[in-house]
Amino acid sequence: MKAVVYNGPRDVKVKNVPDAKIEQPNDVVVKITTTNICGSDLHMYEGRTDFKPGGVFGHENTGEVVEVGPGISRIKKGDHVSLPFNIGCGFCKNCEAGLTAFCLTVYPGMAGAAYGFADMGPFPGGQAEYLRVPYGDFNCLRLPDDAREKQDDYALLSDIFPTGWHCTRLAGLQPGESVVIYGAGPVGLMAALAATIQGASKVMVVDRHPDRLALAEKIGCIPIDDSKASPVEQVLAQTRGEGADRGCECVGYQCHEPHGREIPNLTMNNLVGSVRFTGGIGVVGIFLPKDPGGADQLAKQGEIAFDMGLFWFKGQSIGTGQANIKHYNRHLRNLIHAGRAKPSWIISHRLPLDQAPNAYQHFDARDKGWTKVVLKPAA
Missing domain, CATH: 3.90.180.10 (Medium-chain alcohol dehydrogenases, catalytic domain)
Structure with missing residues (x-):
């Protein structure tokens, strides 16, 4: 065959x-x-x-x-x-x-x-x-x-449809809550669809590819282009400075900043900044125990520099896994x-x-x- x-x-x-x-x-x-x-x-x-x-x-x-x-x-x-x-x-x-x-x-x-x-x-x-x-x-x-x-x-x-759905459940999304989704690839778009079906009041999708953001907008989501301004600041502006109730990580360990430089901790730390105090974060983007091709020594060992202090101070929770x-x-x-x-x-x-x-x-x-x-x- x-x-x-x-x-x-x-x-x-x-x-x-x-x-x-x-x-x-x-x-x-x-x-x-x-x-x-x-x-x-x-x-x-x-x-x-x-x-x-x-x-x-x-x-x-x-x-x-x-x-x-x-x-x-x-x-x-x-x-x-x-x-x-x-x-x-x-x-x-x-x-x-x-x-x-x-x-x-x-x-x-x-x-x-x-x-x-x-x-x-x-x-x-x-x-x-x-x-x-x-x-x-x-x-x-x-x-x-x-x-x-x-x-x-x-x-x-x-x-991808169940994985996007799973990410919203890991985040603890409830009807009427707002959610920010980092990544408008297939899984991120499925998380956006899942959040819409589940009754989210506001679904924000962060990416920098216009064609993908247009697909998110097509189902009623708010597109956030992180190449134009800080995504954290844009999310805070959309939520009266409070942050989203829930956040979804749908990018993984190969995330990049707008100029193409790989920064493995970028979306995780942006989520900590984008989600409100006591909010929930779901992570289905892949992170591996080892990444020999990683951008820095931490990444090569499957580790990232995580904003643990701010995460702890805000009383947030994280759910992860396939x-x-x-x-x-x-x-x-x-x-x-x-x-x-x-x-x-x-x-x-x-x-x-x-x-x-x-x-x-x-x-x-x-x-x-x-x-x-x-x-x-x-x-």
């Missing part, structure tokens, strides 16, 4: 790799109909992780079940399914608590596993024609009869099915699999108009 293979920093190719197949009785094989390029893939694409050459990218996957193992009882051949990027067993202590991003069984020695992701197991990604899904009965979310009609909306259930996709995806699927959510408004490009190398190049460069890329292996 064909798949997007990582060769080294900023070098991916579509190559032939061994076919996905049933390896354990509880496996299923899914024919991938839509697989997305995620901002998290860019960390690996740029060589800023220890993702091994020869590995297959792709953790945002949707498709049709074509084969099931003898231990599968619920999922059937022909089902259209969304696949959470985190692979859970369904029976360990964390999975039973709904913390499927931190499964203790699937990848021994590590809490958590994922498709095509650095440090999260040997599982090939789904930027390919087919994908093996372990613990298929647990990990496959069956899609309703409009799966083909709304496939681009459902394609965002595997990661989203437990299964905790949210069924409910968000139902919102899409009922027409209450249409996350595909952020998709800028729908491309066949063989155009993945070109898509990675444009998306990594943050070229104008390249907001969210979905690949169609079956096209």
Whole structure:
């Protein structure tokens, strides 16, 4: 089968790799109909992780079940399914608590596993024609009869829609509260959509790319361009000097100031300044235990110079970590099915699999108009 293979920093190719197949009785094989390029893939694409050459990218996957193992009882051949990027067993202590991003069984020695992701197991990604899904009965979310009609909306259930939602929950957002979201990439825009659906009174989105800020404004958010003035000052001006009730970090450790210089602690410290006393901050932008390509010695060790004194003085709280996709995806699927959510408004490009190398190049460069890329292996 064909798949997007990582060769080294900023070098991916579509190559032939061994076919996905049933390896354990509880496996299923899914024919991938839509697989997305995620901002998290860019960390690996740029060589800023220890993702091994020869590995297959792709953790945002949707498709049709074509084969099931003898231990599968619920999922059937022909089902259209969304696949959470985190692979859970369904029976360990964390999975039973709904913390499927931190499964203790699937990848021994590590809490958590994922498709095509650095440090999260040997599982090939789904930027390919087919994908093996372990613990298929647990990990496959069956899609309703409009799966083909709304496939681009459902394609965002595997990661970014639930992750954006998760960020607002980590921050503790309540109806009627204001929220500031740092980052208008796909996850930040999904956090903005989530906050809107949840009844936030004011949603402010900080970025510097006009096309992304325009997408945020399209759903009623207040765009804040941090290249024009201090984002903290702009947020304070929008909130009568008090700061937002809640804040969301949707950028991660490779954040940059407007002139392009990487400053790993930039968004975290801006959030401390932007959020009110006793407010909450949610962090889903990726931060790693080690970053050999980091901008300074602290960053290389996975550390940042954090405004702990101001954070403590303001009595704020922080929630962090990858989203437990299964905790949210069924409910968000139902919102899409009922027409209450249409996350595909952020998709800028729908491309066949063989155009993945070109898509990675444009998306990594943050070229104008390249907001969210979905690949169609079956096209």
